[in-house]
Amino acid sequence: MKNILVIRNDKIGDFMLAWPAFALLKKSMPNSQIVALVPEYTKALAVNCPWIDEVIVDIKNKKDKHSKAELIKQIKAYDFDYSICLFSNMYNASLAWRCKIPQRFAPATKICQLLYNHTLRQKRSQSKKSESQYNVDLIIYFLTFVNRQPLPIAPPYFSFSETETQSQKTELSLALKADQKKKWCFIHPGTGGSSTTLSIEQWLSLLKGLSTIENLAFIITAGPGEEDYASQLHAKLIHNNIDGHLYISKQGLMKFSCSIGCADLFISGSTGPLHIAGALDIPTIGFYPSKQSSTALRWRPINSIDKHLPFSFKEQSLQNNVIDLQQVITAIKNWSAWR
DSSP states (O other), X not given: OOEEEEEOOSOXXXXXXXXXXXXXXXXXXXXXXXXXXXXXXXXXXXXXXXXOSEEEEOOSOTTXXXXXXXXXXXXXXXXXXXXXXXXXXXXXXXXXXXXTOSEEEEEOOGGGGGGOSEEEOOOGGGOOSOHHHHHHHHHHHHHHHTTOOOOOOOSOSSOOOHHHHHHHHHHHHHHHTOOTTSEEEEEEOOOOTTOXXXXXXXXXXXXXXXXXXXXXXXXXXXXXXXXXXXXXXXXXXXXXXXXXXXXXXXXOHHHHHHHHTTOSEEEEESOHHHHHHHHTTOOEEEEEESSGGGOTTTTOOSSOGGGEEEEEEOHHHHHTTOOOHHHHHHHHHHOGGGO
């Protein structure tokens, strides 16, 4: 058995895009011990990832010398044979180096690559592939080094049992007074990081156009800090007699993920919830800014190839409300993946 540390200690969406890499590694080396280093806020997802054996929680304050020393001690106790850093920066590079892990793999990124002894030139900033594919490519590079044949992987990478999903849908139906017989279209209007979103009026115009689809109900979702924006949109839907329901997640990330598994369609910017939906192989529609670091290709979810419909907008167009939403509405209505 080999002990392998895999580092992906950034945001929820980034972590979800690493699940194909975890799946490839575990399927190709089933007798290895896969340990993931993640931040506290993705711990619940990591613990429930079928491709991860154990989880180490990263420290919050990267400058806290005492906490970092304790983390290094914890990592050293595993006596890792290899580390694979899917997200490389100086903190992660120095951590693997200080833990004296013999074989350290990472993308070739700036000066911190000098602290690894195996690097793969990827140029992720050029966004020529999806983030998930860049992660997978690094695992293939590692597997080649250890003379293991990469085995096939395919969505879904995350799942709940039919019983769990149906129970959660019944619970949501009662709490939100949403008709289970209708198709549920989840709308996550919040945003974060480099992702983009529509204005309240743009969301309203979009959902007005989609509301003519028969037997469709909208579930407006919100996480911490997103409640006001979601509530405003929900109020607009009610005022316009559109079947909309407000779901503010307060029961933890796994409960929220199971709720997302109840959706027939999930629409949002390139946020963590969109990537959770993708991992569950739910049909997704994503809105992206037209800039190289945040392209629809780079941040594509990990659902099946035919289950994602992307739209890219210039930030200025979004801010000035000059985008043609009628084209978006028509494209969604004609999209057969979720109907």
